[in-house]
Amino acid sequence: MVLFEAVQVGKTVGARQVLDGLSFTFRTGRLYGIIGPNGVGKSTLLGLLSGVDSPTSGRLLFNGELVQRIPRRQLAKQMAVLQQSGLPPAGFTVREAVEMGRFPYQNWLGDERTDAGPIIDKAIASMGLASLQHRKLDQLSGGERQRAAFAKVIAQETDIMLLDEPTTHLDIGYQIQMLDMVKNWQRERGRTAIAVLHDLNLASLYCDELLVLHKGRAAAFGKPADIVTAKLIEEVYETKAAVVDHPQDGSPQILLVPDSAGQ
Numbered sequence: 001m002v003l004f005e006a007v008q009v010g011k012t013v014g015a016r017q018v019l020d021g022l023s024f025t026f027r028t029g030r031l032y033g034i035i036g037p038n039g040v041g042k043s044t045l046l047g048l049l050s051g052v053d054s055p056t057s058g059r060l061l062f063n064g065e066l067v068q069r070i071p072r073r074q075l076a077k078q079m080a081v082l083q084q085s086g087l088p089p090a091g092f093t094v095r096e097a098v099e100m101g102r103f104p105y106q107n108w109l110g111d112e113r114t115d116a117g118p119i120i121d122k123a124i125a126s127m128g129l130a131s132l133q134h135r136k137l138d139q140l141s142g143g144e145r146q147r148a149a150f151a152k153v154i155a156q157e158t159d160i161m162l163l164d165e166p167t168t169h170l171d172i173g174y175q176i177q178m179l180d181m182v183k184n185w186q187r188e189r190g191r192t193a194i195a196v197l198h199d200l201n202l203a204s205l206y207c208d209e210l211l212v213l214h215k216g217r218a219a220a221f222g223k224p225a226d227i228v229t230a231k232l233i234e235e236v237y238e239t240k241a242a243v244v245d246h247p248q249d250g251s252p253q254i255l256l257v258p259d260s261a262g263q
Contacts, residue, residue, distance in 0.1 A: 010057035020216040029190035033207035076104035079160035101155035123155040142169035163195040228252040
């Protein structure tokens with residue numbers, strides 16, 4: 001089933017054309033990766049998908065309806081967003097921050113019809129934060145705050161997850177744990193996850209399909225095995241690379257090739 005459909009989507013910020021004539025289709029039950037160099041509009045596109053911002057031109061549809069016309073609370077019950085900045089080091093505890101994920105289901109007094117405690121407990125435990133749940137966010141490391149932010153997203157209990165660089169500030173072990181969590185969450189009930197990723201090897205390992213942005217347009221879109229090539233890397237990232245198959249699942253993995261010119 002078609003979830004998102006972009007038709008000639010453009011976005012101008014100031015005098016700059018960030019996205020230009022972008023068209024694609026995202027379907028339910030898949031993990032999509034959005035990749036490309038810095039400044040090509042990856043986070044801008046995620047903002048459009050979430051309804052936080054609106055296209056300057058073209059149409060972006062969610063379940064056949066223009067995203068910008070759907071009420072924010074209604075969207076929040078269907079999609080959760082992990083921002084690039086995660087959670088600010090504010091004076092809230094980890095548990096209080098995770099509880100904020102329940103906002104779409106609360107009345108104006110901040111109450112829910114049923115006790116959300118077990119949902120909060122499960123989200124905190126899933127990210128290994130039980131021993132830190134009463135600690136203030138400003139007492140955590142960047143990686144711990146990122147995990148708290150992801151626990152908040154889990155607590156929101158949506159069928160769609162939008163993630164802007166979810167592995168930021170995480171060491172290798174937690175990067176794998178984070179993306180394992182995303183993949184397991186996505187597969188559990190055929191949910192949909194869309195993630196902006198910088199690490200191309202992680203993107204190839206975990207994503208069902210990749211949308212490659214270059215100069216505001218789609219340079220490639222498809223399965224990692226079909227589109228991640230040395231030619232694409234050179235054209236989009238302007239660097240040489242060797243692409244090899246992962247020994248376990250055959251997904252393309254990138255080995256950077258130093259430029260020996262002048263040596």
